[in-house]
Amino acid sequence: MLQRLKPGWSTFVPGFYWGLTHVVRFLLVTLTHWKTSGRDRVPADGPLIVVANHLNNADPGILAAGILRRRIIYMAKIELFESKIGFLIRLYGAFPVRRFEADVGALLTAERILKHGGVIGMFPEGHRSRDRYLQRLHPGTAMIALRSGATILPCALVGTEILRNPLNLWRRPPMAVHIGEPIHLEAVRRPTEAQLAELSERIYAAIRDLLPEQYIRPYTESEGVGSADGADNSR
Secondary structure (H helix, E strand, O other): OOOOOOOOHHHHHHHHHHHHHHHHHHHHHHHOEEEEEOHHHOOOOOOEEEEEOOOOOOHHHHHHHHHOOOOOEEEEEHHHHOOOOHHHHHHOOOEEEOOOOOOHHHHHHHHHHHHOOOEEEEOOOOOOOOOOOOOOEOOHHHHHHHHHOOEEEEEEEEOHHHHHOHHHHHHOOEEEEEEOOOEOOOOOOOOOHHHHHHHHHHHHHHHHHHOOHHHOOOOOHHHOEOOOOOOOOOO
16 A cells, blocks of 8 residues: 655655655766756746656766756656655655556646646656666657646756766766756647657657767667557656
8 A cells, every 4th residue: 555644744844845846956966977958948936847868767867957947746656655755755745656557646646746747757758777778668658748738847867877876976977967948839639549659759869869879879769669458658
């Protein structure tokens, strides 16, 4: 059973989120050669879906430190909520999704947040890349974006894979968040498979274009999109 916040505790979510975000930013500035580019591209208001490649469990916090201007509500795999740190994940403001299946509840939660002008954070690959290459995408992000008409903000995380071994921080490695141009959409209540595939390809290309060459698998750029009957995406 999912761990839930007791009544009233949800009021602490924004404070916990922003406090942790600024702590992460301080650690990045102190322990790495930290760089953020394109922050001026972050829309000041309105529904927004922030998407990025996924390299490490710390990516949500690092991406939040890069965006900084708006609070991101992450869609996270349900297994995290069932773990010992589930309470902290919920206190961070995330909501669960069942990966690789049609999770109607997560879809409706995301649409409700976006309807109220909120920001959703998603990792369209559906899992961390084991070899740092950008992986094929699942269509969940495209589905939510098209149904809601929310703007998509493509981002690229660079260098976070080294955190698999925290000792690498002794070398002050380079680490960056690159923010791309927003993708503006019109709402489509019943997206077709062709529309999902087309938008998924646009998202893939937008993230790919922000990444250094070593993060792109040679000769596979055209294989970046999953089938439209795939599942949702998350940490």
